[in-house]
């Protein structure tokens with residue numbers, strides 16, 4: 001059985017990518033499962049989708065824990081533990097990353113022994129067109145799996161994207177097939193994983209809790225603004241940075257217009273961005289009358305604190 | 309007329325009372341407006357929220373609010389508010405809470421609830437002269453479920469359920485007038501992109517009693533299809549093109565609080581949003597654009 005996991009951000013078209021890949025496998029005669037996973041989070045938040053394909057009936061359910069192929073459409077997700085990109089990645093797992101950094105660098109960084117491939121074309125897709133990264137990875141994945149013909153890929157893209165109109169179909173076809181052709185030499189590098197059984201899974205680190213009354217198991221919360229415990233900074237792909245030499249201290253502009261209320265004023269009247277929660281909408285960049293705020297890309301491990 | 313409390317942007321509160329870390333989209337115009345509203349209403353509030361995007365604000369155990377929050381079905385937030393208000397009144401009467409501990413009851417719903425499913429229960433609440441605030445964040449569609457059209461969707465907009473060449477063929481309901489026809493204490497339209505006007509209206513509403521209802525335009529990058537950074541610009545353009553009139557109803561009269569002059573052509577607003585892209589490509593639909601412009605012009609002819 002093939003077990004494939006896509007990791008990306010809400011809005012990048014991951015759900016569609018897994019759907020298209022699932023359709024190609026179905027058209028090639030496989031039994032297929034495909035499904036997206038996301039919570040209440042929205043555009044920009046980490047999410048994943050997965051595909052299982054087998055010539056035999058699929059009895060497995062739920063999240064894929066031992067993937068044969070992991071596709072990452074946004075490399076800034078890799079260092080985020082909550083995104084779970086590396087869950088179950090073993091020596092035989094192929095990791096396909098949309099990144100303009102070398103596979104060797106990723107191997108070193110992640111200390112992984114298995115095959116790592118990068119798709120720089122996708123990383124260079126224009127920012128607004130992030131959806132294209134998903135079709136690029138679908139195209140590449142189709143060839144890596146090795147059992148999907150170019151023609152099937154073409155048909156599946158047409159079929160799944162038809163509701164978006166002819167223009168969208170053409171752009172996606174062009175990019176999906178381009179990625180397919182680029183990966184020709186790697187055809188078939190992903191191999192089917194064997195049968196798994198519940199017993200073969202490592203048991204998770206369960207903590208057994210006794211059944212408690214509602215008052216204990218679901219206590220009333222009286223604390224205020226607890227949402228601040230949720231670090232929505234991980235949604236960000238671009239980071240707004242204030243150049244304090246240009247800042248006019250008219251905080252009431254950027255701070256009032258900030259949709260998430262994460263720009264506070266310090267004692268000297270300078271706006272300070274809370275990067276733990278800033279989602280990277282860039283309204284502040286658009287509104288600052290002095291153009292003192294600019295957007296810089298978030299990079300791999302460089303997600304720590306940086307201001308000034 | 310009284311002097312407005314906030315004269316300049318720098319008079320606005322800088323507290324940012326509403327917690328961050330919510331599940332709203334990056335660049336959500338509704339959330340931006342809610343920040344401004346909450347900074348003025350303050351923490352002595354209880355929110356009654358009908359199903360919609362903002363339901364995801366408070367997902368146990370997380371909440372951005374500093375007070376209580378009650379979730380209701382889409383149609384019945386004003387009925388929920390009645391129950392909460394009655395409960396508070398009973399506690400006050402029995403002296404179980406002091407007037408200091410009393411709370412402002414605030415209904416928070418999307419347009420799907422306000423213009424459609426919840427209209428009947430709002431009408432009933434106004435009829436009973438319920439002492440509450442109603443805040444509708446109007447993203448002009450069922451945002452939470454993928455932007456299907458609602459009673460607030462504007463003519464010509466593409467939605468998940470109006471994908472034809474002319475977009476949504478119906479017309480946006482005039483909820484302001486529907487509400488005002490009930491003769492409540494206060495009705496106003498607001499925009500997060502016009503924070504000063506917003507703050508003064510919330511301050512005014514806060515100091516009145518009875519039903520007070522506000523509709524905030526809520527530019528929605530996800531549903532309206534534009535880049536999140538454009539949210540505030542799009543809100544400002546809605547006002548400057550005259551598409552979103554800023555006004556209030558008080559003491560039986562409607563007053564426009566910001567008359568755009570000169571009014572920008574509606575294209576300036578429409579062309580920035582993917583939901584109107586079919587009006588411009590492959591060829592401009594000049595007839596439909598002119599129709600939208602004529603409707604806006606007709607509105608303002610009656611005002612000035």
Ligand SMILES: Cc1ncc(C[n+]2csc(CCOP(=O)(O)OP(=O)(O)O)c2C)c(N)n1
Nearest residue numbers: 359360361382418419420421449450451452
């Ligand atoms: C009676 C009922 N029908 C349908 C739904 C499903 N539903 C949940 S949120 C939502 C959209 C609400 O739209 P709106 O009030 O405009 O709020 P928005 O999602 O745009 O914030 C719908 C249809 C529901 N919760 N209840």
Ligand code: SF4
Nearest residue numbers: 332333336361451528
């Ligand atoms: S769908 Fe629109 S209204 Fe809903 S959270 Fe996202 S931006 Fe806000």
Ligand SMILES: [Mg+2]
Nearest residue numbers: 418419449451
């Ligand atoms: Mg809505």
